[in-house]
Amino acid sequence: MKNSSLIIFISSLLIVILGIFIADQIGFWSTSSSGDLLTKEENEVLIGNPEELRGSSTFDEIERAFDIPAETLAQAYHFDTVEPGLLIVSYVSDAFEYLGEEVEIGTGSVRLFIYLYTGMNVSGLDEYENLPSTAVDILKEEGRWTSEIESLLATYVIEIEKEAMGDEGLSTLMEEDHDEAFQVNSESGLVILEEINGKTTIQHIIDAGMTLEAIEALMGIEIKNNNLTLRDLCDQNDLDFSLMKNEILEKLQ
């Protein structure tokens, strides 16, 4: 074959460009992974999807995906910092931990706030987490806290009286977050698992003291790889992640 380099060059370009085009048309060309807040709609427009919110999502990412200023979000969750964009959603549950187990202000709360702030319909949500009064104040300022919403969510609002968490408290949270993997109970030698999130694997739960058999019995499934996350296993087997994580945390205690 003469001019083979020209033929290979044109073929390579054609196969790559056409292949990507066809894959895109049939919906196989996805360059975002699970956890990316922006998803593509049928009309090719990128829109924010609150369901993709994770504990690891940053306030900057939320700002880009939902047009909620990171500063506003920090104010809603009572953080007082010069760099609100660097905050991650999991700090919210850490910051409100002092309110006790009965109060749930974490990823689900931020998700609910995003729904309300952006005007998305919340009636379809399976469950609601609590909202701090500071978040409600923001929603009122934005005109999003309607009487209808108030009657639906009034019992979920938690009055916040403590001072806003400043950079000093945040740096402690960041350090704790960094050291999380190394916290070991000196007496039992087991890893201390204070919370279960989307990244918690079966191995983390085993390291915290629950046997594989006990986890399998609780979930009613066979676990083939201990590095699978609890969330993935729940999604694949139609199990409620929140329910399962609470039961596991209860057993670990």
Add this chain to the structure above:
Amino acid sequence: MIQGGSMKKINFRFISQLIFFLTVALISLNHFLADIGKVLPYIGDMSLHAICPFGAVEGFLALFQYDILISKIHESSFVLFILIAILSVIFGPVVCSYICPLGSIQEWLGKVGRKIFKKKYNSFMPKKLDKYLRYFRYFVLIYVVYLSTASLKLVFLEVDPYFALFNFWSDEVTIGSLIVLGLSLLLSLFVERPWCKYACPFGALVGLSNYFSVFKIHRNEKTCIDCSRCTQKCPMNIEVHKKRTVKDPQCIRCGICTSDEACPVPATVELKVLQYKEVSSEK
């Protein structure tokens, strides 16, 4: 282009390498710019993981066994892998010589090495050691797939020079991958494409297409004058002048050995589809 009355050949392979190199570099830069809220128009800003076909190789077993995509692996990686598989079935591993930016930069540095060491270039490695080292990339391939499937993590990222090349400024790049990249680039001054030859797991896989691709490099024994220029010029040190059809899994189908480039006799070393008679006589 006319030079001294004769038409200078356009190097389409170099143009292809340049296009893919710049495309990947710009996408990577744009991904970084997107993080700070500035994006170049008309260029994608996806993560480098999304446009790496090796991600599909790392993640396919986990996908089959556990029905999950390993974190950081995207569906687009599988699409790109399928497209490269199609290209490889037709032409062989041309992805290494026409598309892969890491291969391209090693080759470009190799030109500097060739200028420095002249004929000595690409012949420093003792033959015996070279022979055994070339199996190492298969070990890397099997080990990486096994570890990725067992840990459900992108373990190769720890030493991946391709990721380090286009993300050397990011926090995600590990010291290991920067060292491997630095070594690969440095060694390129002595050996042609050292990463491709000895360690690339993706090259190990696509290189197998040399056995079954539709087009193959074929040497016509009747017209060959045994000058062995094809062998001397081969960047992968394949003894082309001793073969009728090149099926060596190290061949990257760069075409340097062919009558289009090194071979002085027209239609003697060619990339072609073997006719039935030629296949029969080979057997």
